[in-house]
Amino acid sequence: MTTTAPIISVTGGDDPGPTSLAGSRRPGEMVVMLLLRVAAFVSVAVTVGIVIALVGPALNFFQQVPVSDFLFGTTWRPNFAPTEYGALPLVAGTLMTTLVGMIVAIPFGLGAAMYLSEYASPRVRRVLKPVLELLAGIPSVVYGFFALQFITPTLLRAWLGVEVGFTNALAAGIVLGVMIIPTIASLSEDAMSAVPDALRQGSLAMGANRMQTTLRVVFPAAISGIAAAIVLGISRGVGETMIVALAAGSQPNLSPDVREGMQTMTGYIANTAGGENIVGSVSYNTLFAVGLLLFMITLVINMISIVLVRRIREVY
Amino acid sequence: MGPNTATTAKPGSVDDQSVDAPLLEPQVDNQRDLPPEPSGVMECEDLNVYYGDFHAVHDVNLIFGRHEITALIGPSGCGKTTVLRCLNRMNDLVAGARVAGRVAYHGADIYDSKVDAIEVRRRIGMVFQKPNPFPKSIYDNVAYGPRVIGMEVDDLDSHVEGALRDAALWDEVKDKLKQSAFGLSGGQQQRLCIARTIATKPDVILMDEPCSSLDPIATSHIEDLMVDLREQYTIIIVTHNMQQAARVSDRTAFFTARPDETTGNRTGLLVEFDQTKTIFSNPSDRRTEAYISGRFG
Numbered sequence: 001m002t003t004t005a006p007i008i009s010v011t012g013g014d015d016p017g018p019t020s021l022a023g024s025r026r027p028g029e030m031v032v033m034l035l036l037r038v039a040a041f042v043s044v045a046v047t048v049g050i051v052i053a054l055v056g057p058a059l060n061f062f063q064q065v066p067v068s069d070f071l072f073g074t075t076w077r078p079n080f081a082p083t084e085y086g087a088l089p090l091v092a093g094t095l096m097t098t099l100v101g102m103i104v105a106i107p108f109g110l111g112a113a114m115y116l117s118e119y120a121s122p123r124v125r126r127v128l129k130p131v132l133e134l135l136a137g138i139p140s141v142v143y144g145f146f147a148l149q150f151i152t153p154t155l156l157r158a159w160l161g162v163e164v165g166f167t168n169a170l171a172a173g174i175v176l177g178v179m180i181i182p183t184i185a186s187l188s189e190d191a192m193s194a195v196p197d198a199l200r201q202g203s204l205a206m207g208a209n210r211m212q213t214t215l216r217v218v219f220p221a222a223i224s225g226i227a228a229a230i231v232l233g234i235s236r237g238v239g240e241t242m243i244v245a246l247a248a249g250s251q252p253n254l255s256p257d258v259r260e261g262m263q264t265m266t267g268y269i270a271n272t273a274g275g276e277n278i279v280g281s282v283s284y285n286t287l288f289a290v291g292l293l294l295f296m297i298t299l300v301i302n303m304i305s306i307v308l309v310r311r312i313r314e315v316y
Numbered sequence: 317m318g319p320n321t322a323t324t325a326k327p328g329s330v331d332d333q334s335v336d337a338p339l340l341e342p343q344v345d346n347q348r349d350l351p352p353e354p355s356g357v358m359e360c361e362d363l364n365v366y367y368g369d370f371h372a373v374h375d376v377n378l379i380f381g382r383h384e385i386t387a388l389i390g391p392s393g394c395g396k397t398t399v400l401r402c403l404n405r406m407n408d409l410v411a412g413a414r415v416a417g418r419v420a421y422h423g424a425d426i427y428d429s430k431v432d433a434i435e436v437r438r439r440i441g442m443v444f445q446k447p448n449p450f451p452k453s454i455y456d457n458v459a460y461g462p463r464v465i466g467m468e469v470d471d472l473d474s475h476v477e478g479a480l481r482d483a484a485l486w487d488e489v490k491d492k493l494k495q496s497a498f499g500l501s502g503g504q505q506q507r508l509c510i511a512r513t514i515a516t517k518p519d520v521i522l523m524d525e526p527c528s529s530l531d532p533i534a535t536s537h538i539e540d541l542m543v544d545l546r547e548q549y550t551i552i553i554v555t556h557n558m559q560q561a562a563r564v565s566d567r568t569a570f571f572t573a574r575p576d577e578t579t580g581n582r583t584g585l586l587v588e589f590d591q592t593k594t595i596f597s598n599p600s601d602r603r604t605e606a607y608i609s610g611r612f613g
């Protein structure tokens with residue numbers, strides 16, 4: 001055959017003879033392995049580097065501001081005297097916008113996943129799933145603009161008659177949720193599609209209808225994958241910057257009322273990092289303290305999701 | 317006599333037997349007196365099934381007798397599963413599957429447009445080839461059916477216990493009802509699936525090669541169970557194991573597949589349907605005789 005010659009040349013020029021099993025290590029594979037190893041180490045190194053870069057200035061900050069003041073203080077006023085560095089308003093802003101986002105994203109995301117996995121014909125699924133994933137590709141600045149220009153003035157004020165500020169956590173949270181829908185829908189759909197058909201058949205053969213089968217058999221069987229999808233959605237919400245920076249506002253505000261403007265952790269970093277900060281000043285160091293807190297929160301959320309994903313393999 | 321000691325050949329498929337093995341004698345279990353014609357609970361009339369353009373089953377006429385075990389046997393691909401799945405409209409779930417002819421349940425056509433397939437399946441339960449317990453506790457597996465169909469039971473615990481007892485599984489699981497069904501062996505899982513099915517008190521139980529993934533001991537458990545269940549249920553079982561058909565069934569339907577002259581597609585058809593002892597001792601069709609004596613694969 002014509003293809004034999006190149007195959008032999010790849011296995012090494014020094015022909016070991018037809019009966020020998022000895023062979024030189026394939027040089028091409030060595031190079032590939034080396035490159036992959038470098039790639040793996042680089043990504044680990046970058047992560048470690050980011051943590052170190054965050055930790056240094058953050059430690060400086062905590063020498064001037066006690067950790068407990070930072071974590072439990074209720075006023076965030078880093079730029080005006082008397083300065084106060086209680087991060088709770090920022091954390092609350094993040095949590096409120098994310099909460100609103102999840103209230104939107106979970107029902108729509110899971111509904112879409114159930115429809116795609118259990119009801120849609122293969123043809124509909126083939127069309128809808130990529131469209132849904134296209135939503136995930138929209139730049140978040142577009143979503144933020146959409147919140148400012150449509151959700152707040154038109155949807156909330158004109159159609160629903162909700163009195164909201166120009167910037168508010170509600171509008172930001174709603175578009176945050178829209179942005180997260182594809183993540184939850186797509187991952188949950190994967191988890192539900194992975195449930196063996198034999199389980200559906202077993203349920204239907206007992207006289208269960210499709211909805212019962214979906215809710216009582218498929219859904220519980222896929223629950224760890226679905227939970228992982230939701231956790232990933234939460235961590236995207238917590239980390240999202242552009243939408244909240246544009247639409248939630250830049251006023252730290254410890255309030256449960258989502259109709260008010262709020263600043264989130266990411267929003268604070270985005271606003272402040274762009275301004276003039278004297279390197280080493282307290283206000284400069286706040287960026288790193290808030291960044292580290294954000295990093296820790298996302299890390300915990302991601303760890304939860306890793307544990308959940310690992311458990312999915314034990315289900316069936 | 318236990319089911320394993322009874323046969324002359326090893327348990328297994330037709331391949332286990334030499335070409336001129338004697339015809340199998342039907343076993344003790346099915347040597348009861350049967351009416352010559354089954355008193356039909358279910359009936360197929362001129363049943364034809366198509367998967368898209370493919371004609372899978374041609375003109376099947378069968379009557380399934382009350383409190384009898386009817387075995388569907390025949391070589392692979394002759395449409396046994398297809399026929400079985402028509403009997404509780406599981407073929408509705410297969411895209412492209414089409415059923416023509418009549419399938420009657422107590423005289424009513426289950427394919428009538430007014431009939432709800434879900435209602436059909438509540439009366440005609442099914443046990444699958446591979447055990448398919450839900451990823452739930454043993455208890456919840458059995459309680460699933462009564463819960464979803466809104467069955468009125470006085471006490472769910474004792475209802476679950478009753479189903480597990482009827483499926484001869486209670487003693488093995490009574491101390492671990494809250495544990496996952498996946499901790500059970502394959503044979504136990506299959507009996508759990510039977511328990512799950514009978515918990516909804518169906519009238520007819522369809523079984524598609526329920527022992528094909530089980531070892532001989534688990535198989536004989538299930539076979540004993542089927543014979544017990546016959547007192548309360550009408551059972552229709554697909555098996556490729558002729559000894560099993562001989563051991564447990566009252567009547568046997570032998571199917572084969574005939575290639576189409578033009579397309580070469582193999583369409584399944586019913587060759588012979590009779591009391592099991594007749595099929596195995598005195599079949600009237602040469603193809604049946606050839607198959608059960610192992611001269612035909």
Ligand SMILES: Nc1ncnc2c1ncn2[C@@H]1O[C@H](COP(=O)(O)OP(=O)(O)O)[C@@H](O)[C@H]1O
Binds near residue numbers: 370395410582
């Ligand atoms: N879902 C399906 N789609 C298309 N063809 C099928 C499907 N299920 C079974 N068939 C075909 O129908 C014929 C009968 O299959 P089946 O009823 O499974 O046979 P058996 O159970 O006797 O082995 C086979 O040729 C098989 O390939």
Ligand SMILES: [Mg+2]
Binds near residue numbers: 396397398554
């Ligand atoms: Mg089959």
